[in-house]
Amino acid sequence: MGRSPCCEKVGLKKGPWASEEDQKLLDYIEKHGHGSWRALPAKAGLQRCGKSCRLRWTNYLRPDIKRGKFSLQEEQTIIQLHALLGNRWSAIATHLPQRTDNEIKNYWNTHLKKRLAKMGIDPVTHKLKSDALCSGSGHSKGANSLSHMAQWESARLEAEARLGRESKLVSYPIQQQLSTPFPAQLISKNPTQPALPPCLDVLKAWQRVWSKSMSAGIFPIAGDDLESPTSTLNFSENALPIQTIAFNESTKTAALDFAKSSVTCEGGFTKEVRQMAELKERSDDAMVLQDMTYTMESAWFEDSFRDGNENMPLSYIMEGFTNILAYSCDGQNSSMAGENLDNGENNKNYWNSILNLLNASSSAGSPVF
DNA sequence: AACGGCAGCAACCGCGAGTAC
DNA sequence: AGTACTCGCGGTTGCTGCCGT
Structure with missing residues (x-):
């Protein structure tokens, strides 16, 4: 034929x-x-x-295309979404208003990929390159959970991308998402804000931690790479108001509800949820909804609360996979921390680093929820 | 000034999914 | 159900301009 x-x-x-x-x-x-x-x-x-x-x-x-240099915020968004979605440029592009998939792809290949490589991060896996050696034997429960989280988040973001394509009327560009507060069941300080899918705040949280981590020097990222050579925007121009949440019992419950709502929320996501559930029916290795719920509840919240981090902000609990995958795995972390720690200690150290970061920002007068 | 190497980016190519017939 | 067609996506190519020698 x-x-x-x-x-x-x-x-x-x-x-x-x-x-x-x-x-x-x-x-x-x-x-x-x-x-x-x-x-x-x-x-x-x-x-x-x-x-x-x-x-x-x-x-x-196309008249709605923004041309010109990528802002640092856009760069971070691309990196984060790439960690979740891989080379699904069209899906990534739906979260970057006025940028085309081709432009993002080119920018990734010519700038971001090289920069990550220079930083010792595998641009494909978003892990420290040396971590590939330790991936065989020592996968902790936390690492598995994070892997599940990544799968779940990836599926959900793809659903968003699909919805974005299907609906020309409504789109959720990430810059808008990132400027919205946490869902109403968690925070209702600004009733004028449009209600958006709660799960999108993960990216907001992620972005914040990413930028904060970099600026605080917690993660081993070359200093001269912090400032985008191509950026035209000062990141502070786009900086979002720092929002933290005091985790009393009610907010913990609300946070759990939020986590569950990401699984059960109506709309396009449910299709992917069903697909993933169907996938599980066909494969014992696949993730099921219960697993996802477990992941969100136990992996995030247990880790977060176990050590009494009562002021752990939800945003940090929903920290980006990029950093987690890159820095929470096995002994390679010890080079970062300068100590020989096992996985549990590394995870603890990781979260403590985040907490310290929070405390530092809180003491500096960052607004609190 | 001329040349070569390189980076950046626009455009092309091939494939797969979706759809109409 | 099978075929033809359209469209979108991701990988790749090749042109262009910049920079160093």
Whole structure:
């Protein structure tokens, strides 16, 4: 049978677009919309294949595209989402308003990947490169839980991406998500804020910890990499109000409800939840909802509260997988901490580091919930 | 000034999923 | 149910401009 070519190859122009071609394409889409891409070039008077027109439009001519340098915040978002989603650029792009998947992909390949490598972090796994050696034998329960968390979060983010694609009317760009407070069941200080899916706050928390960790020098990241050479924005310009939560019993309960709500919330996520449950039915190794709930409840909250960290902010409990995967694994942590610690000690040390970070910020007068 | 190497980025290619017939 | 077609995605290529020699 064979695959039919997307268009007649003979006689069609390839390569860079001329400004006249851009104008023709713009004019046509403005008047008629793109409709069928295959039919568009002939109608618009372009000697291009439909695919080329579509790419030119989606990656360059679309009016809602922001061009120019990536902000540090955008960089962090890309890194964090890449840790969860891998090379699913379109899914990542749905969380970066006005950025195309192609642009993000290029930026990752030309800047971020190299920078992570330079920092000793495997850009594929987002672990310290030397951690690959210790992945075989000593997986702690916590590491497994975190792996489950990553799977769960990945599936959920994909669901968001899918929803974003399906609905042109409603989108949840991450910059907006990150500027919203925790869900109403946890914090209801700002009733004017639109209600957004609670689980999206994980990214907000993640971003905060990431930036704080870097600025506090807790994690072994080269100092000259902290400042993005391509950033035009001072991060403080975009800095979100620091919000911490005092974990009394009621907020613990609310936090658990929040965690559960991420599993049971209505909308597009439920599809992925069902899919994952179905997956479990077919495979004993797959994660089930109970596992996810366990992960969220026990791995996050047990670890957080076990040592009496009553003031552990929820945001830090939902810390980013990037840091956890990179720094909580086995003996490699000891090089970071300068001590020889076992896994439990490492985890404890990790959380203590986070707590110390919190305390430092609290004493500096950061606003509290 | 000329040249070569390199980085950045726009564009292309091939594949897979979804859909219409 | 099978086939053809469209579209979107991710990997890759190749052009362009910058920089060092």
